[in-house]
Amino acid sequence: MPDYAHYAYEVEGLHKQFGEAPRPANTEISFRIRQGEFFGLLGSNGAGKTTLIKQMIGLVRPDEGTVRLLGRDVFAHPRFTAATVGYMPQTAFALNSLTVKEAVYFSAHLRGVAAKTARRERDALLDLLGLTHLAGKVARQLSGGERRLLQIAVTLIGSPPVLILDEPTNELDPSRRRQVWQLFRDLNQRDGHTIILITHNAIEAEQVIERVGILKEGRLVALGAPAELKSSLRSQVRLSITLGDTQVHGLPDYVRVQSEHRGKVVALVDSADLPHLTKDVDLSQFPEFTMHTATLEDVYVNYA
């Protein structure tokens, strides 16, 4: 028998075309995720992230290709897949008519956790996520952030070894975000969970992920450690400028503006053009001007 234990996921040659859509939702997608890895999946709207994730949990069958989870085909082993993967979708919470404690307990039950253990795990998770005082409240009546925390509890109950989290910190306030990121880091580093994070927020993702895949128009256009991908942009520098009285069109052509909002501009410049920039533009005219090497967000913008 081949030794599959090393990989949480082995994705080979996926291709999916929805009906008459102008292009496939995904094509030629192959990659592997090691057990215990913290993997990020980035891509703009419609890039094919959700389709890929649904293929990885056996909800969408690809036209071509295979997905193996811990060595087993996800479509041939739906029960194994459901017991192994905790999936937190971005969409509305399905258990809205249950109370917080019922939703978490019921989810534990579905994963086959024995009643006594389920109650103990539920209480510990509600405590960890600061939801104990809401235990008797119906999910529908929670705030957006509280519902997100409940979704996290429902995903984590029963301790599935592989977690797939779609924008998990959306709607959380900054202190809860920090707490939840720490929780995910602990689950990965201390408890060895494999975590796959889908996000648009490359800056937050960069703090936690070991490797990233970037999807564009259904294709995996970049795959590697953030540092590796950033080094491919080493020849570029990111500028953050507060314009003051200057207009954005007053900047030289080689300053490639990525975004402009209320007089604040983010732009990329080739390192080779920096000497020109200091000659062509009086940098002291800007109320604020900073320059730094590429971030994962720059990599994302560059590819996506």
Ligand SMILES: Nc1ncnc2c1ncn2[C@@H]1O[C@H](COP(=O)(O)OP(=O)(O)OP(=O)(O)O)[C@@H](O)[C@H]1O
């Ligand atoms: N059930 C479906 N039927 C037809 N087309 C679909 C279906 N699901 C997805 N698509 C199409 O496949 C493409 C990829 O969609 P997908 O939802 O995977 O993207 P995404 O990267 O998750 O986007 P977002 O960040 O906006 O959630 C899109 O063009 C979408 O319109």
